[in-house]
Amino acid sequence: MSYFRDSSEWQWLFTHALDWEALLPVFYPAYPTPEGWQNPDEIRSFAAEILEQVSLWCEKKIAPRAPLLDKEGPGKIENGLMLPNELLLSLYREARELELFGMTTARQHGGMELPAAMGMMSFAFIGRACLASSSQLSFYTSMADMLERFCTKEDCQRLIPKILNGELSGSMALTEADSGSDIGSLQTTAVLQPDGTYHVRGSKMFITNAGGGLSFVLARIQGEPEGLSGISLFLVEQFIEGRQNYLVTKHEHKMGMRGSFTCEILFENSLAKLVGEKNQGLSMMFHLMNQSRVGVGAQGLGLMEACLDYVQKYAHERKQFGRQLIDLPLFKRNYDQWQVECDAFRALFIDSLNSFTLYHRLDLKKRNTGELTESEQKIFEEATQSTRQLTPLLKYYGAETALEISKKSIQALGGHGYMLDHSVERWHRDSFGPVVYEGTSQIQALMVLKDLVKDVFKRPADFLSFLLPGPLPALNKTGAEHGQHEFLKLDAQVKKGLSTLVLKTLRPEEFFKLFDSKNWMQKEKLEKLMMHSESICQAMAYLATMKVLAKHYEKDDSRGKLFWDYHRLIHPRLMGILDDWKIW
Ligand SMILES: Cc1cc2nc3c(=O)[nH]c(=O)nc-3n(C[C@H](O)[C@H](O)[C@H](O)COP(=O)(O)OP(=O)(O)OC[C@H]3O[C@@H](n4cnc5c(N)ncnc54)[C@H](O)[C@@H]3O)c2cc1C
Structure with missing residues (x-):
């Protein structure tokens, strides 16, 4: 069964809820496109084919590996390095073969330059198959996106091909021991060097995929104001001319998402490049965080789908009082309500991808070329406003509903749900991650x-x-x-x-x-x-x-x-x- 092709909800939303007429002209102003597509129908068919391939990969490879990844973890930390095990390495190899890392990256950097909606829908399927895997994979594409948007041409040309090739990934480093939700209280500092580079000092914790090779780090330049107004963003590479530039010092033991790395990083005068203007770091990091928040909505949806599919199958097989569970009126009412909320959230999520995709595309164009046409500017302003409104709702509603539905799914299996033999307990453990990261x-x-x-x-x-x-x-x-x-x-x-x-x-x-x-x-x-x-x-x-x-x-x-x-x-x-x- 395919998560995509065999779901009538996904099929309806893909065809009717995505506003193809608004999205495609912004990506493909003329036909044939550089890829050789002759018309919008060809693009839609290609997009459907990609989603189908991703969905089959998730079902056939990622989901079967998920229980083992949960049990064995993602790998180990040794000598300041994060060493993924064979389970994660297989995931990365397969993703590279599917060209997943470059799905939304610009053609000029070797990507497919597909609409961001495609990346987010794929992400929901990966989240459904394995939440930990989805978190690990997200730190490839999102890093390429940050480089394209905020870093120099030289950095893009040097680093993005490595990301698309699966050799390099990254992390976002905000959280510290005493600075979580209160980002303004961070203690990591940056000191300007005579050559214009910086040395970053400090320690970050709970960093997903900390040792992927590069990190976008929030720090305060020495002497700059306290609080949110004095925060800058730095690009810190893990290796500089073969030398280790920062150390990954610890991998946390978590209750869920045990297949993903959550680490401590130590920066000891690590060589860093300022990204953008000084003291403007937060707005750039918020771009990444907001994108990730939509991604958390996708993860929430994936979790809900995983749970409900499992419960539905179980409730058709399990009999009590001489009837299948699904035929018992109270059970059925509960199950139907969970399914309704999942279907409704999916509709909200896919509909939101319209404005998110337009914002994502036109923001990049504006940053790179400095100009938008009058009509593009209007679309951009509306899409930005709508994305701003919807992003916290997607994050909140997706994560909280996944938490609730995964809890109810354990109950729906009775005592069996409490046993480690069934994945529902893992999904519930996993579901606490999305309510916390990217802002609680x-x-x-x-x-x-x-x-x-x-x-x-x-x-x-x-x-x-x-x-x-x-x-x-x-x-x-x-x-x-x-x-x-x-x-x-x-x-x-x-x-x-x-x-x-x-x-x-x-x-x-x-x-x-x-x-x-x-x-x-x-x-x-x-x-x-x-x-x-x-x-x-x-x-x-x-x-x-x-x-x-x-x-x-x-x-x-x-x-x-x-x-x-x-x-x-x-x-x-x-x-x-x-x-x-x-x-x-
Ligand atoms: C699996 C996982 C992966 C993570 N990955 C990353 C990563 O890649 N990079 C990174 O930088 N961080 C990461 N984090 C850290 C995460 O972003 C923080 O844990 C989160 O921002 C909350 O910070 P805190 O843990 O310090 O909690 P606190 O900020 O101490 O919050 C504790 C509680 O107080 C509540 N609270 C805080 N402020 C308010 C307020 N003003 N009003 C009401 N309630 C409030 C919170 O909602 C929470 O319930 C990750 C965390 C987890 C669990």
Whole structure:
């Protein structure tokens, strides 16, 4: 069975939810393309073929290896080096043969230059087969992307071919012993040398794939401001003229994702190149982190699919009370609800790849050529805005739902689920990784809140309009029109509750202070609002998903069932959140 071809959901979304008409012209302005494709249909067929190949590779090679990788681990650390074992080396060899490392990299560097959506969909399949493998592999393509976007031509020409060849990979080094979510408190320093290079000193921990060969490292240049405004980004290579430039000192023993390296790195006057301008490191690292956050959404989806496929098969084989588990009404209701949430999240994920892909493509073009046409600039601005809104939702919702579904999957197998013989226990152990890395769930929720508050002050009239009554009752509306109406009604109801919450928490007590926005930003009031950020993030994720499902319903009546099933699932959750917001 293929994860891609044999899934009617994937097939529908690939064909109808990806906005091919918007995506392809940005990549292929004229036909025939440099690859020789004559028209969009040929590109779509090629894309489907690639996804099918990746999916089969995942099923036939990666998934069968996953339990052993979990048991044996990824390899060892010796003399400051990270040495992958044969299990990981096989993974890398196969990925190289499939040309996976260069799937989205520019043609000029030897890549296929396919839309970023292709990379993300492939990543979901790999995550489904083995979460640890997906994390290890992600540090090839993402490193090439960082080099293309932010580093010199010379570095690109020297390093990217090695990445595509599978000889070189990398890491992103932010976390330190006393600096996790609070990135601004980092202690790693960089000292300018007379030749314009830097020496980096410090230690980073929990670094995935730390010894891949290069690292993008956050550090503070000596004498620069404390906090977030004084952070710079450095490219640090592990070997310089045969000499070891930094040491990988430890591999952590983790509860899950045991097949991936999570290491400590020691930089002792390691030779480093400043990337971009000094003190601007965070925005470049955030590019990588945001891309990775969409990737975490893909991993979450992969985990959900793995669990539900396993439970579904088990529940058809296992009989209790003379019936298959799947036929027992309560079991079936639970299972159906998990499946609905997984299908709904997949729809949100794939739909989000439209703006993500446009942003990804045009951002690179803008950085490399310095210019976009007027129409490209407009597309870029919309795609950037939409990607900014959706990224924390994908990360939060994907990771948290995978955590929940993997837990329920253990329960669905009863005592057997508690035994190590079944993969569900591994998937649940693995599922804690995505809720933590690339910014924990709570950090995603705070980002959603921050953007929301910014929006309130930028467009107060829009915000206050949510306090007006929502849409009128749906008279004579049927099918997709009725669905759209129900979505708008729920959306208005939630936004009204949210507006009330924001107004009540932030509003200054004294009437005369109402008209100066500074008075609305008092620390203790904002902190009161922050307490609600996780439920706000949940509500925004449910509404974003419903909006996508309503759009799909308008395209195709057959999508109505998923829309209404999801509506039934999240309506009570949203009502609970609204009740919670009343207790400010
Ligand atoms: C498998 C794995 C791989 C990783 N890979 C990398 C990597 O490649 N590179 C890298 O740099 N790091 C990596 N990390 C580290 C990861 O990014 C950090 O663990 C994460 O950012 C959280 O930091 P912390 O562990 O210090 O937790 P803390 O920041 O101490 O957080 C502890 C708890 O407090 C909560 N919290 C923190 N601040 C707030 C707040 N303001 N409001 C509400 N709650 C808050 C958090 O959500 C969390 O629940 C990895 C971690 C894991 C588990």
